[in-house]
Amino acid sequence: xxxxxxxxxxxxxxxxxxxxxxxxxxxxxxxxxxxxxxxxxxxxxxxxxxxxxxxxxxxxxxxxxxxxxxxxxxxxxxxxxxxxxxxxxxxxxxxxxxxxxxxxxxxxxxxxxxxxxxxxxxxxxxxxxxxxxxxxxxxxxxxxxxxxxxxxxxxxxxxxxxxxxxxxxxxxxxxxxxxxxxxxxxxxxxxxxxxxxxxxxxxxxxxxxxxxxxxxxxxxxx
Amino acid sequence: xxxxxxxxxxxxxxxxxxxxxxxxxxxxxxxxxxxxxxxxxxxxxxxxxxxxxxxxxxxxxxxxxxxxxxxxxxxxxxxxxxxxxxxxxxxxxxxxxxxxxxxxxxxxxxxxxxxxxxxxxxxxxxxxxxxxxxxxxxxxxxxxxxxxxxxxxxxxxx
Ligand code: FES
Ligand SMILES: [Zn+2]
Numbered sequence: 001x002x003x004x005x006x007x008x009x010x011x012x013x014x015x016x017x018x019x020x021x022x023x024x025x026x027x028x029x030x031x032x033x034x035x036x037x038x039x040x041x042x043x044x045x046x047x048x049x050x051x052x053x054x055x056x057x058x059x060x061x062x063x064x065x066x067x068x069x070x071x072x073x074x075x076x077x078x079x080x081x082x083x084x085x086x087x088x089x090x091x092x093x094x095x096x097x098x099x100x101x102x103x104x105x106x107x108x109x110x111x112x113x114x115x116x117x118x119x120x121x122x123x124x125x126x127x128x129x130x131x132x133x134x135x136x137x138x139x140x141x142x143x144x145x146x147x148x149x150x151x152x153x154x155x156x157x158x159x160x161x162x163x164x165x166x167x168x169x170x171x172x173x174x175x176x177x178x179x180x181x182x183x184x185x186x187x188x189x190x191x192x193x194x195x196x197x198x199x200x201x202x203x204x205x206x207x208x209x210x211x212x213x214x215x216x217x218x219x220x221x222x
Numbered sequence: 223x224x225x226x227x228x229x230x231x232x233x234x235x236x237x238x239x240x241x242x243x244x245x246x247x248x249x250x251x252x253x254x255x256x257x258x259x260x261x262x263x264x265x266x267x268x269x270x271x272x273x274x275x276x277x278x279x280x281x282x283x284x285x286x287x288x289x290x291x292x293x294x295x296x297x298x299x300x301x302x303x304x305x306x307x308x309x310x311x312x313x314x315x316x317x318x319x320x321x322x323x324x325x326x327x328x329x330x331x332x333x334x335x336x337x338x339x340x341x342x343x344x345x346x347x348x349x350x351x352x353x354x355x356x357x358x359x360x361x362x363x364x365x366x367x368x369x370x371x372x373x374x375x376x377x378x379x380x
Contacts, residue, residue: 211289
């Protein structure tokens, strides 16, 4: 379910008739606003697709585009340009939110490449399911004991220990994900593909585990 | 909606997440059909069968998009091929719990071939699941298949 930016990319700038490649929000010739380009989020900001993203560059480009898209600048614009400015703003915000967060950025890259997410993908590995199921059982038992009014403090400690363990596993996964970044950023085609496959497994595992952390938090907060 | 006494064994997740990990606002207040609520409050056949028994097939499946997991187990009479008992345990949303509860109800007393004819769309229809909850019913269909596959493997049929 890669959130590709759908748009009717203008073939030519309505202002100066310069051909548009669907890679920029503004015409390179005359600076006139264009409809949302159908490019990936990195290109929206003129950045190279990179997992080890230069955060400062992203901030800079985001603020630059936000300024150029500011509603004040379109007060006297025509209906179409107004509409484009709103659509472009939405795109820029989505792109920024996605790229800013390391995990979402990684997931985005995997979805773009079709390695992860969406229907028809490979089934979750059996050993991961076993592990997640066991952890869920543990937490469930602690919850049941808590509801049955058994030694509250002991249960709480048990749950907190379980939470710490799973949270640590999540942190470990984040480290492993980051370790794959350089291979994806710089690697040749096949290195890149194998990094994608490795990251897809890690991301999937992380989904199950972070879900579990959230569940435990909810029980602890009850 | 809170689980009743029997509901201690199942554990609902009321906060399905978007594929970007953010909570789906509004989903928490989503109206579940009466049948879902009924299965949720009185889940049928929650429990565990001995997974090491030759008579028992176990299906363990998960949905990565929401992190939910479901286990469905069957005890099959090798002679008649009839599923004599079915149990489930689901850590998931209300729809996943209802789907697996309904699945165990449907497959008990049926032959395994017959049980394999159950489609997730049958579950969607019976429980009136909305489009965002279809994957929960898919999980139940997958679980039936996985359990039967496991039993067949143990019994040398596959
Ligand atoms: S939301 Fe994941 S199984 Fe229902
Ligand atoms: Zn132009």
